[in-house]
Amino acid sequence: MSKDFLRFKNHQSVRTSDIPWLSAGLFRDTVLKACQEGTRPILLDATGSDRFTVVLADDREHSLLCAGCVLEGKSGYQSLSAEFPAFHMFERELWENSGIVPIGHPWLKPVRYPHNAIESREMTDYPFFSVHGEEVHEVGVGPVHAGIIEPGHFRFMCNGERVFHLEIQLGYQHRGVEQLMLKGNFFNKSVLSESITGDSTIAHVSAYCGALEALAGITLSTRALSIRVFAQEIERAACHFGDLAALANDVAYLPASSFYGNFRTPLINMLQSICGNRFGKGLIRPGGVACDISQSSLPERREQLKDIRASFRIITEDLFSSASVLSRFEKTGTVPMETAAEIGMTGLAGRASGLAHDIRVHHPYSWYKLNRIEPVTQTGGDVLARALQRRDEAEQSFELALKILDELPAGELRRPPETLQASSMAVALTEGWRGEVAHMAVTGADGKLTRYRVKDPSFTNWFGLALAVRNNEISDFPLCNKSFNLSYCGNDL
């Protein structure tokens, strides 16, 4: 298998000339074989109208695989989604961006109506699936929703209160991130990557910097890596607080909602006191970090984190011992492990269904390379499992953040890189609070950036939400939705 693929590590730069290019038939056989052996797709990237590359993750071997496919003429290729549904979003995206047709794709629909597409279409033309029958009715929601939420359209096909099928149409947030990455100075795209998904600021800017630093061939001081990962774990804990607050709110358990919300504030204010922004914007820059955590502030920060953790435990104990909460959480929006694996769910939602994918564990990078992390998983796959997963991950984040504060070594904060290796490619995966974030950067013969790709975990997990609500009551949709809390703008780019 290995000679059919270029094998490399997360955050490693490789030469693009080492990518093996295969004919469509051989490519298909090779990729299918690799997937049967347990690898999973990370990206499909069209490099022309007749060729594309695939990046797969081999979690057991802790490495990434890349191979190219060359089409004969513009005939397309035989879709992989029928055998491995995990490819279905990637193939749709490939088709939409490049026009390469995955022949026989069971669900070939637009992903985000991008303005770089070959075919320009209107949002209003989306080909919705429809269910017919005397007692079947449709409920359409969005793009503008009731609260302060990003836009997306949900169409439910129901029998009474029961949901048969949910179709999710996204794309409203499409801003052309990948195209903007290629415009202007690539070393200056930190703010753009911070704005891919505001709630995963640290995860995305870390991935951008990781890809850039790999291409520049530089390594960072342990202090810089520690500060980055500290911010990452605070971001994770803060988002889990926010989500637990929202889950409690959706089952009308307002005390827990208010208290979680309250203690999210000092957590994100800790980022603000370090870098001037509650979401950590401005902290992580190519070559290191722009702001330091002063030695004198360490004892106070430790105490503060321990206080927040103590309060978190009180609220959590109360939430998960409340019968009215558990009765709404349990057996609601279940995604069994087999389904989750089949559709390629990742990150928090995947782990709640029992899939142990965690980039920090399987493809360690940065500080996680120096410190072993134990993966946390659940088995239920329901709203309760996703809530418990948040509880356990927040606990783990506190532990890691405190460990970093205890062991913060001296070192250089930042040494900005200046040039990129020519004709190279780097894939940087990071584990955001939602799941794996992937950034891929490719340079040309002149060392200039030629391709940039981004994948947010939401991209693969939205379909999980659609499956989770099947056979549930439509009134439980907000709860299911919150338990995933996926990103619209991360999907739409």
Next chain:
Amino acid sequence: MIGCARMRFKFGPLFIPDVRKATLSAAFRGLPLPDNGNCVSGCNECLHVCPTGAISLSPLTIDMGKCVFCGDCVAACTHGAIRFSNFHHLATTERDRLKVSGISVEEYKKTAVTPPENAGMFRNSFKFRQVSAGGCSSCEMELNACSNVNFDMGRFGLEFVASPRHADGLVITGPISENMALALEDTYQAMPDPRIVIVVGACAISGGVFAESKALNRSFFDRHKVDLYIPGCPVHPLNFINGILDFLNLRK
């Protein structure tokens, strides 16, 4: 029940007593204070690093409508000509007021907001419909935080509502993607008069870091007048709440 009571007792009151006077940590980047006296002509380092083209020279000026408050210019300027204060009451009723050059915090505070004539109408109740049009969700999270137990803007009668029919104001975040342009216009049209338009964050005010993207459609602003600009990336809850209170001429 007992658990709730225990938490109430243990945690005590959680709201910020006076949001008008609350200050932010020294590290917070609020009103920029460009100092033209220290600016060295021909240097241009700040122009190279600014991701949104918010800086202009002679005199050194920062446009808060474009600025994402990232602080990269502060690090790049070796002459000490740019610094940020932690002053966070940044809202203004005039677009040009966001272009700051040699203005003091006190001066900005006094002149930024001119309340409209009908401000009294909303004195005890001002409801907003929020539309995220390509926003990255950080402004959205901060707007949500405005209603949490800390910031609690409900105490002033300020509230986000579900239906545009119930709204007095339209709060826009995001650079307005082409794909959201129609939904945004529809939301505006569904609101009753008078419709107050409030744009929040660098993306909504100028397109921000996405300004050069082809995937935007900002024609909404050709058709409709903006009443209040609240800059930030993202906007801080105290920035938003105080901006609205200034707009309503409420000094409480």
